[in-house]
Amino acid sequence: MKVLGIESSCDETGVALVETRPAAAPALLAHALHSQVEMHQAYGGVVPELASRDHIRRVLPLAQQVLAQAGCQLSDVDVVAYTRGPGLAGALLVGAGVACALGAALAKPVLGVHHLEGHLLSPFLSADPPEFPFIALLVSGGHTQLMRVDGVGRYEMLGETIDDAAGEAFDKSAKLLGLGYPGGPALSRLAQQGDPTAFKLPRPLLRSGDLDFSFAGLKTAVLTQAKKLGEDLDERKADLAASTEAAIVEVLVKKSLAALERQGLHRIVVAGGVGANRLLREQLNAECAKRGVRVHYPELDLCTDNGAMIAMAAAMRMQAGVERAAPRYSFDVKPRWPLDALNAAP
Structure with missing residues (x-):
């Protein structure tokens, strides 16, 4: 069975084709991605209306590209999957509308997928796929969550951010340092030239006794330190970037280790854009x-939003029997959609 996945939740248009295999994990046949980063740079962040319009322009050409790469025809697609939420409402509606139109034209079933479940299951496309159960650290955009994962559709929330997420802390701190958009990767690159011990920045909720996160206070501390430096900021910018990154990573690593210990598990999955961070990988691996x-x-090329994770999540949900794609072509989207809500109804 071939599943065509469409991702359009924010500022990347992703399309992919995944094929399910008996008694084996689904295989990625082809995927393509268009990033809107260059378009949004002039505004210092994502402009929802522009994002939606760009998805409209990109999604069908990307689908044609993916099918050509896989050596398939549109008629070979058995299921069309799309990101139902969470995300920007207008952007989600583009992917949902295109997916349901394709499904109706082909008389094939469609399936709406949770964006974060896509990230959560994306490591199953890697050369070293995990096994259930495991702890998941989801660090994607405005989401920072620790979950226990016992199987597809079996998620227990252990802790989450109560204000800014790790990705937001990276991006907002980068903006305070004048690093532009997207800020997180720029801050991480600059941090490699700095001293992570140069500034004593807070590690919010590190000793709270729970597994929740809070990064708003760290952002404020970065702002305060930048103001103190004044004209010297340019000379010390790399040190402040390195100190900021070190603070975020320490919290993520120590909370993740605490989750593993409390749950008695020996396997962890890290997914989402921040999962590509070099320092996070180094320290967590060690x-x-x-x-x-x-x-x-x-x-690495599947850490950011992409169609492969959407097709993969749909395929795994169907293989696990927790959801059945159906030939229903009316649709809605869920800009806000807690991941653990999937446990209540398949």
Whole structure:
């Protein structure tokens, strides 16, 4: 069975084709991605209306590109999957509308997929796929969550951000340092030239006794330090970037290790855009190696939003029997949609 996946939740248009296989994980046949980063740079962030219009322009050419790469025809597609939420409402509606139109034209079933479940299951497309159960650290955009994952559709929330997420802390701190958009990767690159111990920045909720996160206070501390530096900021910018990154990563690593210990598990999955961060991978790998814990990541090109994770999540939900795609072509989207709500109804 071939599943065509469409991702359009924010500022990347992704399309992919995944094929399910008996008694084996689904295989990625082809995928293509268009990033809107260059378009949004002039505004310092994502402009929802522009994002939606660009998705309209890109999604069908990308679908044609993916089918050509896979050596398939549109008629070979058995199921069309799309991101139903969470995300920008207008952007989600583009993917949902195109997916349902394709399904209706082909008389094939469609399936709406949770964006974060796509990230969560994306490491199953890697050369080193995980096994259930595991702890998941989801660090994607405005989401920072720790979950226990016992199977497809079996998610227990252990902790989440109560204000700014890790990705937001990276982006907002970068903006304070004048690094432009997208800020997170720019801050991480600059941090490689700085001293992570140069500034003593807070590690919010590190000793709270729970598994929740809070990064708003860190952003404020970065702003305060930048103001103190004044004209010297340019000379110390790399040090402040390195100190900021070190603070975020330390919280993520220590909370993840605490989750593993409390749940008695020895496997962790890290997914979402921040999962590509070099320092996070280095420190988490080192700490987990000491404890005999396996760490799994998506391939680097699948860390950001992409169609492959949507097609994969749809395929795995159908294989696990927790959801059945149906030939229903009316649709809605869910800009806000808690991941653990999937446990209540398949």
